[in-house]
Amino acid sequence: MVRVGVVLLPQERWAEARARWQQVEAWGFDHAWTYDHLAWRSLADEPWFATVPLLAAAAAVTERIGLGTFVASPNFRHPVPFGKDVLGLDDVSGGRLLLGLGAGGEGFDAGVLGPAPTRGERTRRFEEFVDVLDQLLTRPVTEHAGEFYEAHEARMIPVPSARPPFLIAAAGPRTMALAARRGDGWVTYGSSFGPEDLGDDPRAAQESWWSELADTSRQMDQVEAAAGRAQPLRRYLNLDGAPIFSLTSADVAVEGIERAAAMGFTDVIVHWPREEGVYAGPQRALEQLAAQLPALTGRGGAGS
Template sequence: MASLRLSTVILPVRRWAEGGRDRWQRAEELGFHTAYTYDHLSWRVPFRDGPWFGALPTLTAAATTTEHIRLGTLVTSPNFRHPVTLAKELLSLDDISGGRITLGIGAGGAGFDATALGQEAWTPKERADRFGEFVPLLDRLLSQDVTSFEGDFYSAHEVRNIPGCTQRPRLPFAVAATGPRGFRLAARHGQAWVTTGDPKARESGDPADSLAAVGRQIDRLGQACVAAGRDPAELRKILLTGFNPERPLDSVSAFVDIAGAYAELGIDEIVLHWPLPGTVFDADERVFEKIALDGLAQLTQQGQLTEQGS
């Protein structure tokens, strides 16, 4: 394996002046490759009835208080976003950050966001249909000065996005996908692919099942890339932890074992949730920081990496 990146997710639950700013600055100090946040209007219990701030304003603030760390969503979805308005906001955020933005993007789910605008929750097929139109249109909007489009779900009429993204030809997409249609979108439009693993393997509670399931997903992604005439190695492969049986934040050695196993499969970016007491993401923050500072170095020393990701 060549390299592995280590990134984090900072949930937008703190007021900016009451610890919010500090988390993003500390993420940069710890050397994380990217600091992501969720793009929801609200999220599951216990977050549903507590503080929850908007992703894009939070990332804009983070961009102005950091210098080097990449920033991004993990993930944005069509549940309450429209490609035209989203593209303008992303173009602006990419400019403000000096070209440090990655858009994690997925089809969305049936959670609270799905009905927040008053619509009925879409079926899985409807979500996939919308996502299949959303991603290519967003690609066009961020890649060209003027865009017109009439689709089944979205329209754009002579939309201007000038001067374009700081990153060329546009900011990178990290496409979340576990099914055939999603894999095809990742292969055609993504610079990276995101997975949280396989829900069926998750239910078994067996880390070996989880590892095997992600391996099968990587194989299917590779097949989609070949079908699209693309080298699978061109796509970064991102694992968002916290939803599988593994517990990488239990200790540095636990992280090293888990990250090494997934790196062997082809995962080249591991994302850890910043610990949040009293939630499913509760963990010892001291261990989390030790992993950030030493985890990849230990993998390299053990010969499981040839280099840390840049």
């Protein structure tokens, strides 16, 4: 059974954003997410609010829906204070937190706190970040001294009764192995396509993205098999990694969700349409997608 979620970018003041988070739940989506950045790409000079208080507020005004980071990274986070944030969010949400984690990119966040790491350093830092965060969220006191982080008598009281699921964004062999070793889910955007990659035949670019995604998914199959996991990872696909925005129309979104499910993805994520720029599309497309959720997910109706 596929689950469907929506990303809400942290751009609106809470007085306006509150209704959107509640609407996503009322429409029957399974999870709702926001980006964990200090600033992001083409929206760097637009309003952008902090992730942790936004998710805490969303947890307080919803009841059922999973709430997640898409995705948190070490670019501007240390595992000890972030672990406390995670503990708080898990508590406020009643165990509904979905902890998306990634190595961090090379964009605006990478150098805000100092020189950006090399790609190799970023991967090693991410491995250590995940390992330390796992320790912090599974024991009352953590002691750690590593290449990038130290934690001395770091308290985590109360220890969560169940560690929030780690959903690890991974594209290469080393981070895929990390997902298989430490994760509960795998997050992928597919190949990196942008508007400039559409060319004269957007549909051909779209098919190329799906083809490469299938290759990546098979690679993840092999990594999981090598890890000998008893429980397979849930697989989360950001449908808007594709060249064509999923909510150009509800039909495009439905086709993408069905193709992803056939490929073995358990969860598919779209973005609340914006009026212009990145993720621009008609809001009615999201409403029309919501109306088709019962057929897509195999459940009877909103919130069931």
